[in-house]
Amino acid sequence: MRYAKYARCGFAAVLGLACVGMALRPSVAEEAHKAQIDALRKSLEKYQDYKVAVRDLYLSTVGCVHYSGEKMARHMEYPKGAMGVHFVNVTVQGAPDPMKPNVLIYEPVGKELKLVAVEWLVPLTADTKDRPTLFGQSFMGPMEGHEPLIPKEYVHYDLHAWLFKDNPLGMFAPTNPDVSCKDSDFSLLEEPTKMMPGP
Ligand SMILES: [Cu+2]
Secondary structure (H helix, E strand, C coil), X not given: CHHHHHHHHHHHHHHCCHHXXXXXXXHHHHHHHHHHHHHHHHHHHHHHCXXXXXXXXXXXXXXXXXXXXXXXXXXXXXCCEEEEEEEECCCCCCCCECCECCEEEEEEECCEEEEEEEXXXXXXXXXXXXXXXXXCEECEEEECCCCCCCCCCCCEEEEEECCCCCCCCCCCCCCXXXXXXXXXXXXXXXXXXXXXXXX
16 A cells, blocks of 8 residues: 555656645645735734724724524524624725725623624625635625614625634634623624625
8 A cells, every 4th residue: 555655656756746736736825825814914913902993994883793593594604603893994995905804803802802803895786797705715695784783785795704813613704603792782683694696
């Protein structure tokens, strides 16, 4: 068995490095995304102080959003967990910029707000041709706006990235079961959002 493995390796070496290149390709992309995510996290560290975020026009939408895990037909599937408090910067527009998310997400902990995640919120427009992607991740949606904080008519795609607090469901999951709204005076249990047809 071991001999056969080495034999194949030797054969690939004779043919050139194509075989090695193929084996490495996915991890090279993953490494590039990881480096990009590390750079992003570093550039956003200043927003651990929410006042810095507000000064840069990331404005609080106050409600701490969480989901029960209830499943509804033709609605988004949000596992039980929180999304936290969204600070939205409406001056960030256009195609999603991997280095400039338009939403910062905070978790109320005691009397503090802890930066836990970021989000890219991209409206569906007449010009939308494709589902957006960042870091090799497809955005979720399109979906209606998240009532009661975002009007239903705001049909959009979105992608969350839990850069500042681990998410057992994955870095890009929409909700985080380890984030809680229990310390918020403005806890909002939302229903899953309705899916909408794409382009
Ligand atoms: Cu959404």
